Amino acid sequence: MNCKNHPNRETNVSCSNCGEGLCPECMVYTPVGIKCRECAAPNRGMLRQGKPSQYIGAALAGLAASVIGGFVLSMGFRGSLFVSLIFGLLVGEAVRRGARGNRGPAFMAIAAVTTLIGLLAAGYGFNPMGFVFALIIAGIAAYRLSE
Ligand SMILES: [Zn+2]
Numbered sequence: 001m002n003c004k005n006h007p008n009r010e011t012n013v014s015c016s017n018c019g020e021g022l023c024p025e026c027m028v029y030t031p032v033g034i035k036c037r038e039c040a041a042p043n044r045g046m047l048r049q050g051k052p053s054q055y056i057g058a059a060l061a062g063l064a065a066s067v068i069g070g071f072v073l074s075m076g077f078r079g080s081l082f083v084s085l086i087f088g089l090l091v092g093e094a095v096r097r098g099a100r101g102n103r104g105p106a107f108m109a110i111a112a113v114t115t116l117i118g119l120l121a122a123g124y125g126f127n128p129m130g131f132v133f134a135l136i137i138a139g140i141a142a143y144r145l146s147e
Pocket residue numbers: 015016017018019020035036037038039040
């Protein structure tokens with residue numbers, strides 16, 4: 001076997017990921033074995049990508065929190081900006097837990113959309129003022145999921 005980058009060098013070592021030969025100069029030591037440079041490079045795109053269970057968990061948590069909260073808000077706190085701020089933080093926290101701590105643009109979108117849907121489903125936000133508060137709550141919830 002020869003090194004994949006240096007075809008004139010003989011080697012017995014191969015990348016634990018792609019299986020190509022590696023000379024000492026091309027070996028990268030990682031916690032999961034020796035790899036070539038390409039395979040050892042951290043894949044940043046993958047790290048940010050959530051698992052399906054995280055997306056589903058985030059969406060369910062956002063819906064549940066905003067529906068329950070929407071009912072509570074409809075019972076008397078309809079016009080309170082302060083309560084809206086607190087509520088937005090709580091919904092954001094719920095979505096964050098549902099997402100198992102994952103964050104990022106996709107989870108921000110989930111937080112905002114599920115919060116709006118949940119609030120409207122609970123009957124909150126059907127008047128102009130209530131809708132403004134619903135948007136504020138959704139925005140704060142989404143902000144909690146930012147990186
Ligand atoms: Zn490799």
